[in-house]
Amino acid sequence: MQSKRIIAACYGRLSDDDEQDGTSISIETQKKILGDYCRDFGIADYTYFCDDGWTGTNFERPDFLRMMKEVERGNINTVIVKDLSRFGRDYVKIGYYLSQYFPEHDIRFIAITENVDSARNNLDYDLMIPIKNVFNEFYPADCSHKVKQAFVSKAKNGEFIGSQAAYGLKKCANDKHMLEFDEETAPTVRWMFEMAAYHGYGYNKIARVLTQQKVITSAAYQAQRAGREYDKDPYEWNLVTVYRMMDNQTYLGHLVSGKRRKLSYKSKKIVRQDESEWIIVKNQFPALISEQLWEDTHKALGSRKRESKSGTENIFAGLIKCEKCGYVLGVCNAHDRDNYYVCNTYKKKGPEYCSAHYIRRDELYDAVLHDIQKIIAAIHKNKDACIKRIAKKLGADNGSRVQSARTQTDSIQKRLSEIDRRFDLLYEDRLSGTISELKFREITKRWEAEQEELHLKLEALQKQISDVRDAEEGTRQFADLLDQYTHVDELDTELLNRLIDKIIIGDRSREKGEIKQRITIQYKFVGAL
Numbered sequence: 001m002q003s004k005r006i007i008a009a010c011y012g013r014l015s016d017d018d019e020q021d022g023t024s025i026s027i028e029t030q031k032k033i034l035g036d037y038c039r040d041f042g043i044a045d046y047t048y049f050c051d052d053g054w055t056g057t058n059f060e061r062p063d064f065l066r067m068m069k070e071v072e073r074g075n076i077n078t079v080i081v082k083d084l085s086r087f088g089r090d091y092v093k094i095g096y097y098l099s100q101y102f103p104e105h106d107i108r109f110i111a112i113t114e115n116v117d118s119a120r121n122n123l124d125y126d127l128m129i130p131i132k133n134v135f136n137e138f139y140p141a142d143c144s145h146k147v148k149q150a151f152v153s154k155a156k157n158g159e160f161i162g163s164q165a166a167y168g169l170k171k172c173a174n175d176k177h178m179l180e181f182d183e184e185t186a187p188t189v190r191w192m193f194e195m196a197a198y199h200g201y202g203y204n205k206i207a208r209v210l211t212q213q214k215v216i217t218s219a220a221y222q223a224q225r226a227g228r229e230y231d232k233d234p235y236e237w238n239l240v241t242v243y244r245m246m247d248n249q250t251y252l253g254h255l256v257s258g259k260r261r262k263l264s265y266k267s268k269k270i271v272r273q274d275e276s277e278w279i280i281v282k283n284q285f286p287a288l289i290s291e292q293l294w295e296d297t298h299k300a301l302g303s304r305k306r307e308s309k310s311g312t313e314n315i316f317a318g319l320i321k322c323e324k325c326g327y328v329l330g331v332c333n334a335h336d337r338d339n340y341y342v343c344n345t346y347k348k349k350g351p352e353y354c355s356a357h358y359i360r361r362d363e364l365y366d367a368v369l370h371d372i373q374k375i376i377a378a379i380h381k382n383k384d385a386c387i388k389r390i391a392k393k394l395g396a397d398n399g400s401r402v403q404s405a406r407t408q409t410d411s412i413q414k415r416l417s418e419i420d421r422r423f424d425l426l427y428e429d430r431l432s433g434t435i436s437e438l439k440f441r442e443i444t445k446r447w448e449a450e451q452e453e454l455h456l457k458l459e460a461l462q463k464q465i466s467d468v469r470d471a472e473e474g475t476r477q478f479a480d481l482l483d484q485y486t487h488v489d490e491l492d493t494e495l496l497n498r499l500i501d502k503i504i505i506g507d508r509s510r511e512k513g514e515i516k517q518r519i520t521i522q523y524k525f526v527g528a529l
Contacts, residue, residue, distance in 0.1 A: 006108075008046035008078040009067045010034035013086045015055045027052050030082050037080065037112050046080070056089030071105060078108040084116065160285075161257065166250045167218035168288055179250070179285040186288055188215055189251060193289050196246065197296035198494040200317065203246070207237040217241065246301065249280070252294055253287035256280050292477075292524065296497060315493045316341070316364065316503070323506040323518065325354045331361075341505070357505045359517065364503070367519050369491050372499065375529065379482045390526055391475045405461045412458045419447050419454075474525035481524065499523060 012030035027050050038046045047070075051061040070076045079102070081087045088094050102109050102118065109118045159177035168189035170182040188210070195201040195209065210217075216224070218241055220234030249256050257279040300318060320329040322343040329341040339361040345354040378386045423444075430440040481499065488495065506518030522528050 006043045006045065006078050007076050008038060008043050008080050009070065009076045010038065010046050010048050010080050011064070011067060011087065012048065012050040012082065013054060013056060013061065013064075013088075014052050025082075030086065033082050033112060034080055037110075043078070043080075047076075056085060056087075059088060059090065059093055071107060077106065078110065080110040080112065082111070083113045084111045087111070157281075160255060164222055166248055167221065167245060169250065169285070181286060181288060185216075185221060189245065189288055190293075192242065192245065193251075193293050193297045197293055197300050198497045200300060200313075200315075200493040200497070202301065203239045203242045207239055207242050210237040210242075211235055218245070246297060250285070251288045252282075252291065253285045254280055254282045255284040300497060313493070314339075315491060315496055316361075317493075319496060319500055320364070320503050320505055322346075322354060322357045323504050323520075324357065327354070329357060329359070329505055343505075355507050357507055359505050359508075359519075363517075364505075364519070365491060368496070368500075368503065368521060369488070371521055372488055372491075372495075375523075376482055376485055376488060379479070380486070383479065387475055387479050390478065390529065391471065393526075393529070405464045409458060409461050409465070412454050412461070416451065416454055416458075419451055423447065478523060478525040501527075 010031070012027050012034065014025075014027050014030070031048055031050065034048070035046075037043075049063040049067040051063045054061040054064075067076070067079070071079075079087075084094065087097075098109060098118075101107075107118075110116065160171065160179055161177070165171050165179050165182070168182055168186045169179045172178040172180050192206055192210070195206050201209070214235045215237070216234050217237055220230045220232070223230040224234075245251075302318065314331050318328065320341055321327070322329060322345065325343065325345045327343060327345045330344045330347060331339055332342050332347070341357075341359050341361065341364065343354050343357040346356050375386075426435070426440065426443060429435045430437070435443075485495075501522045501524050504518075504520040504522065506520075508515055508517045510516070520528050
């Protein structure tokens with residue numbers, strides 16, 4: 001090989017990760033080292049091939065591929081690098097090139113600083129080369145692990161680490177790890193959730209409405225903000241985008257990270273993680289939508305069938321439940337009568353699983369309308385008195401019970417602290433021999449039993465106080481909700497889904513010649529009134 005003319009490829013590489021490595025140097029410095037080597041050893045015919053910003057684990061680098069094409073064409077017979085890590089950081093790939101590809105193509109390989117030269121060394125028997133290659137690969141693996149750990153740590157601390165905030169939100173100007181409302185697009189997000197929750201729209205229909213209303217899409221808006229060209233229709237929404245937005249808990253103010261990950265540091269493939277592996281930090285940012293709207297949206301999207309076979313809209317879709325089995329009631333049609341509803345369990349499985357719980361649509365409509373009108377009339381006649389009655393029903397106005405619970409809570413916590421203090425003293429007595437092991441165990445067992453009993457009482461009292469707080473909040477929210485309506489003359493999908501959580505239908509029975517049927521309407525925030 002020494003006697004033939006040397007036509008050399010001087011290859012240099014540097015990535016962002018390499019810049020953190022003390023042994024790596026700039027492309028210009030690498031070129032100087034390579035050029036000096038060629039001149040010192042009389043190699044007159046050499047060409048530089050350099051990849052700046054490319055990781056060593058990726059062998060699809062532009063100039064590396066260009067160099068290998070020249071090798072294939074027979075235009076190069078020597079490859080020179082500063083060190084093995086510049087050639088690459090995948091020991092399997094490097095082993096292939098050094099022990100198989102280059103010998104088969106009669107290519108001389110030189111790594112200057114490591115004194116590797118295939119013209120004088122049998123690389124198959126140089127045990128240090130595979131060891132060095134393994135260490136070179138360890139560096140990007142270690143960097144990848146450290147970067148992942150840093151991201152996980154930031155995510156668990158509630159720091160937003162994404163490149164772009166979700167549509168409707170933006171990064172805070174003074175803290176890029178926090179999010180705030182984007183006043184330009186936040187109203188669109190709320191409108192989308194309300195279309196699903198209160199108007200019965202599915203993903204496709206929401207996308208059509210946004211497209212018709214010429215609302216700028218998420219991708220187009222991000223491109224606009226970044227000053228990039230956008231070559232698609234900026235107003236054409238699709239089902240997938242809407243679905244992903246409706247499933248994004250960031251709108252609740254929660255930070256959700258780790259939904260996807262790279263298969264490995266060597267691979268570009270992104271895989272979806274199981275939900276159990278997501279990192280969720282709740283209530284980290286301002287909530288763009290309420291928990292109630294989120295629940296209403298997904299409840300409505302889960303019961304999308306809103307039109308009967310006759311073409312009549314089912315305004316009660318997803319709201320009517322069977323009193324016995326808890327399953328939804330579905331629309332049925334007969335040729336000689338109006339629409340009516342029947343338990344889906346009965347309809348699909350038969351009377352051995354549930355009874356019909358039959359109810360006519362017009363009967364249900366009249367009963368619900370009458371109940372809503374009665375409540376709204378009561379609110380407008382004497383709002384304070386009505387709220388007080390609801391609060392009393394929910395147990396929210398029982399101040400003496402709450403005060404008693406808080407007093408008991410304080411007493412229990414003091415007793416628990418006292419037991420902890422006595423445990424410390426008891427343990428000291430045991431160590432000093434003041435009391436026997438038998439006595440120590442006897443007293444310990446008694447106090448542990450008391451501790452367990454006190455913790456159970458404390459948990460029950462805290463739940464009692466929490467329930468009262470929830471009832472007070474529910475009463476206030478229900479009153480605010482009803483304030484939006486002065487009178488209601490007819491029912492529609494939006495009204496029902498805003499006011500009602502579910503309607504429970506009992507079985508029909510005949511008493512003294514009269515047909516009786518229990519209809520329980522459970523309203524948002526307050527339940528059945």
